[in-house]
Amino acid sequence: MIRMENIEYLYAIGIIPVIVLIYLLNRKWRRKALKKFGEMNILSLMMPDVSNIKPIQKFILFTLAMLFLIFGLVNPQIGSKLEEVKREGSDIVVCLDVSNSMKAEDFRPNRLEKAKQAIEKLIDKLNNDRIGIIVFAGEAYVQLPITTDYAAAKLFSENIDCDVVPTQGTVISAAIELAGNSFGSEEGKNKAIIVISDGESHDDDAVAAARSVSEKGTVVHCIGIGSPEGSPIPTYKNKVHTGFRKDREGNTVVTKLDEGALEEIASAGGGVYLRASQGEIGLLSLQERINKMEKKMFDSKMYTDYEDRFQLFIAITLFLLIMEITLTTRTSKWWVKMFKPD
Numbered sequence: 476m477i478r479m480e481n482i483e484y485l486y487a488i489g490i491i492p493v494i495v496l497i498y499l500l501n502r503k504w505r506r507k508a509l510k511k512f513g514e515m516n517i518l519s520l521m522m523p524d525v526s527n528i529k530p531i532q533k534f535i536l537f538t539l540a541m542l543f544l545i546f547g548l549v550n551p552q553i554g555s556k557l558e559e560v561k562r563e564g565s566d567i568v569v570c571l572d573v574s575n576s577m578k579a580e581d582f583r584p585n586r587l588e589k590a591k592q593a594i595e596k597l598i599d600k601l602n603n604d605r606i607g608i609i610v611f612a613g614e615a616y617v618q619l620p621i622t623t624d625y626a627a628a629k630l631f632s633e634n635i636d637c638d639v640v641p642t643q644g645t646v647i648s649a650a651i652e653l654a655g656n657s658f659g660s661e662e663g664k665n666k667a668i669i670v671i672s673d674g675e676s677h678d679d680d681a682v683a684a685a686r687s688v689s690e691k692g693t694v695v696h697c698i699g700i701g702s703p704e705g706s707p708i709p710t711y712k713n714k715v716h717t718g719f720r721k722d723r724e725g726n727t728v729v730t731k732l733d734e735g736a737l738e739e740i741a742s743a744g745g746g747v748y749l750r751a752s753q754g755e756i757g758l759l760s761l762q763e764r765i766n767k768m769e770k771k772m773f774d775s776k777m778y779t780d781y782e783d784r785f786q787l788f789i790a791i792t793l794f795l796l797i798m799e800i801t802l803t804t805r806t807s808k809w810w811v812k813m814f815k816p817d
Contacts, residue, residue: 478781480550487545491538498534533799540795547788552781563770564603565665566621568657569594570650572672573637574612575720576730579673581706582753587637589756590671590700594632597758598625604765607657610635611650613642621657647672647740648680651695655688665771666693669761670740673701674733681736685744694768695744696761700751701732 479485571594577587598606606628607621618639619631647670654668668688674697685695707719707727720728734750741748747764749757 478552480552480781480783481548484545484548487548488542491542494538494541502530529802533802536795536799536802540792540799543788543792543795547785547792550783550785551788552783562603562623563772564601564605564623565667565765565768565770566605566607566658567601567667567669567765568607568609568621568654569597570609570611570615570647570654570668570670570672571618571635572612572645572647572670573610573635573640574643574645574675575637575708576645576673576675576701578637578708579701579706579730580709581702581704582700582751585709586673586700587635589751591632591635593671593751593756593758595629597762598628598632600759600762601625607654608632608635609650609654609657610639611646611653612637612640613644613646614640615646615649615653616640617653617657645672645674645676646678647676647736648678648684651681651684651688651740651744655684655691655693658693664692664694664769667746667761667765667768668693668695668744669758670695670697670737671700671756671758672697672737673730674699674735674737675730676733676736681740682743685740689743689745693744694746695741696746696764697737697741697744697748698751698757698761699732699734699737699748700756701730703732703734705729705731 571587571590573587577590578585580586582589594608603623605621605623606619606625607617608619608628608631610616610618616639618635619628622628650670651668658666689695707729710717710720722728732750734748738748747761749760751757
C-alpha cells in the first residue's frame with residue numbers, strides 16, 4: 476500500500492506551468508531583442524559556438540528537478556508490515572438523497588453540499604467504527620462499501636453530486652434495503668442507518684423497509700434537510716446560474732421539507748428524527764447515540780509500518796541539477812580541439 480505523508484505539497488505542482496510560461500516569455504523577449512542586431516540566421520553564423528538547443532535542454536533538466544523535488548517533499552511511503560488488528564466499534568451506513576431537490580439553496584451552499592460537509596465532519600469524529608455511504612434518488616447505489624478507511628470515505632463523499640444516480644425520484648425504501656444488505660446476515664445491535672433527505676418521497680414502502688431492518692437489530696435514524704416553507708431548485712449551465720426548475724405548466728418548482736414522512740420512517744426503524752439547522756445538521760448528535768450502541772469486535776488488516784521513499788526522488792533531483800549546472804550553452808567541440816594540430 477502506498478500513502479503520501481505530506482500530500483499537501485502536491486499543490487506545488489501548480490508552479491511548474493508558471494515556470495514554463497516565464498521561460499517561454501523570456502525566450503520570446505530574447506529573440507525579439509536579438510533581431511534588433513540582425514537576422515537570426517546571420518547572427519547564428521556570427522556566433523557559431525552558441526547553441527540553440529542546449530538552453531532548452533538545461534531548462535528541461537531544471538524543470539524535471541523541481542518536479543522530483545516536489546515528489547520528494549510529498550514523501551511517498553510504502554507499507555512494509557501488514558498486521559491483522561482487532562477493532563471494536565459500530566457499523567454505520569449513511570443514505571444520502573441526491574435527487575434534484577437537494578440542489579435547493581435554503582441551506583448554504585445548498586442542501587447536498589451542506590450534507591456532504593456534515594458527513595465529512597462525522598468521519599473525522601469516528602474511531603474504530605466502520606462507515607459506508609449509499610446514494611439514492613430514483614434508484615439506490617453503493618457509493619462506498621462499509622470500511623474503516625476514513626481517508627477513502629472522505630474522498631468518496633467529496634465526489635458525490637446529483638448526477639451520480641441517473642434516475643430521478645426519491646426512493647428511500649431502496650436505500651434502506653440496500654443499506655440493510657450491506658451489513659450482511661449477521662444480527663446484532665451494533666448497526667445504524669442514517670437517512671439524510673428532504674423527505675419529498677412518493678415511496679410508500681420506506682416505512683416497511685425501516686421496520687424490516689429494525690427487526691434484525693438495525694436502527695434507522697432520519698435527518699430532514701430543507702425548510703418547510705420551501706425553496707426553488709436552481710438550474711445551471713457551465714456553472715452559470717440560468718434560472719429555476721419549472722413544471723410542465725411553466726410554474727417554478729418549490730421543494731419543501733416533508734418531516735412527516737421522515738418521522739414515520741425513523742419511528743418504524745426504532746431511531747430518531749432530527750431537523751437539520753444551518754449550524755449543524757444533526758450527524759454529530761446522532762454519533763453520541765451511536766457511541767452508546769452495542770459494539771462489535773471485528774478484524775481488519777492494516778499496515779502498521781511504512782518506509783519512506785523520498786530519498787530516491789531527492790537523489791534524482793540532485794542528479795538532474797548537477798547535469799543542468801555542468802551542461803554549457805556553447806557548442807564547442809572539445810574532442811575536435813583535442814586532436815587539432817597546432
